[in-house]
Amino acid sequence: MNPVQINNIDHADLRVSPRAGAAFNDAANQALVFPAEFEELQREFAIVFRRRDEGLQAYALLGLDRDENLFLADDMWTSRYVPASHRRGPFSIGMVRAAHGDIGVGVGAGDGVGEAMLHVDLDDPRVGDETGLPLFLEHGGNTPYLDHVTGVLRLLYEGMETAPAAYTALDQAGLLAPVTLTIDVSDERRYTVPDVLVVDLEQLATLSGAPLEHLHRSGILRLAILAAASLGNIQHLIARKHQLLAQIG
Incomplete structure (x- = not known):
């Protein structure tokens, strides 16, 4: 990897292809x-939670077999929405010390020590692709593509800051239940997804009083409802698996 901070002088003519694919860790x-x-x-994917060393994290289920993304076809996603962790492409956030006259592309607010700035991996084959999209306008302003990328990186940056507290609140309220998902694709083909947590609808229904009010006012209750509703998309995942098996079988 060769991440460099983006600016409208050194990278005035740089183009980046937004294509996806297995080569870019999308599989x-x-x-x-x-x-x-x-x-x-929640309109497209099933959302589950997992306990990691760094704490609770949320994941969208994309496939059933290892290295399988049922929402990816060649170099394009076929879903209506692409998770930000994949939509960021060859771009990333780097913390740099603020300096006078800094012309880099900022992502988030500074904290007095450093500022989150947009970086691009010059070693990524999508970077420098002549058929790609420009990052800057002729006179130095951001293109819509660069504004889009900056928004995606801002979502990730803010998400890493706010997600731990939100997921911990769900957990402390007893709303996350450990399960092993059993997914039957056919009579002969069954998949299990172990060590996940899903929103416990029974516990959610019994929540009342101050705990309920706190989760509602903080917006965390809405996250629980969305995550619970998303599990219906497992049927959508099965349908996509059926399509894949029909194509290769």
């Missing part, structure tokens, strides 16, 4: 997701 059966995405995600 994965789950994607890390964040609270700000839940409303869009």
Whole structure:
């Protein structure tokens, strides 16, 4: 990798292709997701939670077999929404010390020590693709593509800051239940997804009083409802698996 901070002088003519694909780590059966995405995600993917060393994290289920993304066809996603962790492409956030006259592209607010700035991996084959999209306008302003990328990176940056507290609140309220998902694709083909947590609808229904009011006012209750509703998309996942098996079989 060769990440460099983007600016409108050194990278005035740089183009980047927005294409996806297995070569760019898009062939994965789950994607890390964040609270700000839940409303869009729940229309397309099943959202589950996992306990990691760094704490609770949320994931969208993309496939059933290892390295399988049923929402990816060649170099394009076929879903109506693409998780931000994949939509960012070759771009990333880097913390740099603020300096006078800095012309880099900012992502988030500074904290007095450093500022989140947009970086691009010059070693990524999508970077420098002449058929790609420009990052800057002729006179130095951001193109719509760069504004889009900046918004995606801002979502990720803010999500990493706010998600832990939101997921911990769900957990402390007893709304996350450990399960092993059993997914039957056919009489002969069954998949299990172990060690996940899903929203416990029974516990959600019994929530009342101050705990309920706190979760509602903080917006965290809405996250629980969206995540619970998203599990219906497992049937959508099965349908896509059927389509794939029909194509190869």
